[in-house]
């Protein structure tokens with residue numbers, strides 16, 4: 001990146017909102033990935049729009065947007081150019097029954113805020129890792145509900161810095177599909193529909209969801225959730241296909257297919273991103289060879305992956321049977 005762009009950003013925004021050569025691993029649930037050349041940390045939606053406007057003035061594109069990094073695998077080589085980390089933009093308020101939140105608010109907090117206001121509709125977000133912006137982008141789905149089903153509107157920042165409001169059409173959302181994918185705009189705020197409900201019933205549903213996730217040990221492993229999309233209604237879910245291929249516990253020295261959920265690829269904290277990527281490709285190849293189904297990624301690969309390093313794979317039944 002040109003030195004004058006960096007200087008302009010540092011002059012306009014607080015020092016701790018603009019960082020150079022910043023490790024990105026701490027901003028992901030995998031805790032993997034190299035350095036971001038320049039990383040910007042807006043603290044509210046208006047500051048985000050000002051940052052994008054400034055970048056646009058210099059014709060500097062954004063390379064990557066990160067919420068909580070709960071669905072990404074970032075390359076060991078890091079991300080050149082500008083990465084935006086939105087987790088500190090987390091203001092929210094109710095306007096009637098609508099929860100209006102900056103995109104960096106955590107999904108779990110949104111559910112809790114709704115519960116505290118005795119409003120139902122967001123219980124499915126309890127325990128879901130990630131921000132509301134990331135959940136809207138991914139159309140995150142849990143317990144038979146998805147974000148597209150409760151989104152009233154979203155505020156978007158276009159690459160020029162212009163802010164516009166998007167009103168959804170239900171057809172825009174589908175399984176792992178949202179209108180924000182493939183668009184250059186960044187989700188800066190969301191408005192979520194809620195209804196008046198009984199606080200105890202809402203609390204109980206949220207606790208059921210969190211307990212189910214704890215039961216699978218989701219909070220104890222380094223993962224990005226499901227790495228593959230489910231292939232379609234005529235096929236078994238991706239996790240079942242992987243399990244049926246006997247791949248639980250299969251992996252490298254430091255990364256393997258998780259016993260409690262075969263669609264998770266987890267690691268022990270010593271793996272490289274390249275290792276996770278190699279295992280992802282190997283599992284995909286084996287499932288294709290054995291079932292004829294070519295699984296599509298749910299995880300978003302960010303940055304450059306050479307796929308040249310080779311890793312030795314083996315099956316470890318002990319870690320395969322461990323939950």
Ligand SMILES: Cc1cc2nc3c(=O)[nH]c(=O)nc-3n(C[C@H](O)[C@H](O)[C@H](O)COP(=O)(O)OP(=O)(O)OC[C@H]3O[C@@H](n4cnc5c(N)ncnc54)[C@H](O)[C@@H]3O)c2cc1C
Pocket residue numbers: 029064065066067068069070071072086103128129130131132133134135136137138139140141142180185186187188218219223224225226300
């Ligand atoms: C243990 C575990 C369990 C999970 N369970 C589920 C589950 O049950 N259901 C489910 O659907 N997912 C699940 N996931 C995946 C993850 O929780 C969701 O995809 C979540 O919505 C990701 O949010 P995030 O803020 O972390 O997004 P990130 O991982 O930071 O980003 C994901 C993608 O969205 C883009 N993005 C993020 N924020 C914005 C924004 N504001 N504007 C534009 N683009 C943006 C990023 O560039 C990236 O392409 C799980 C993950 C983990 C680790």
